[in-house]
Amino acid sequence: MNYYLDVLKKYADFSGRARRQEYWMYTLFQVGAIIIVSILDAVIGTSPWLYALYALGTFLPSLAVGVRRLHDLGKSGWWLLISLVPLVGGIWLLVLLASAGQQQPNQYGPDPKVLAA
Template sequence: MNWYLDVLKKYAVFTGRARRQEFWMFALFNLIAAVILVIVDAALGTYPLLYGIYVLGVLLPSLAVMVRRLHDTGRSGWWILIDLVPLVGAIILIVFLATEGEAQQNAYGPNPKAAPTY
């Protein structure tokens, strides 16, 4: 749950890097929350209302963590736009998001996996 809340705390932070675990745990909790809201909406008879508000609320954090994840792999955040290419674009984006990040510091910041030095 902390992974989800950490991403929400960085609501619109598009700079830096995000680990695979941070991105995929956010995606998992986001999916679970969306499914629960769809079920609650259907039960209340207000289907797109709660779900729509939730989707709009997490749109920026979702984009921000995706950009930070792409930064971790050494790619620009503009690679998100490859998702606009039908079928192939989504597959390529998923591969980019699942790829391990660069071990060394890159143009977007230090490795988030590295232990902090005091």
């Protein structure tokens, strides 16, 4: 929950770096929240309205944490667009997002693991 709130505090902050743990904990919480919102949509009978509002409200923070995660690897946020390549693009992006970040400072800032310690 703490990582989710940290990402929301940096709502549209595309600068800096995000650790793997921050990205994946946020993603895990997102999946759980989307499941809950989808169930509420079905129970209340609002079709996809609650889901659409939730997705719209969390679009920028999700994009921002993805960009910061790529920055931790020393890559530009534009690498998120590789997921548009059919079949291999999404797999390649998944591999990138799961890779360990650079341990030394890079052009996007210092190593976030050092800052957290």
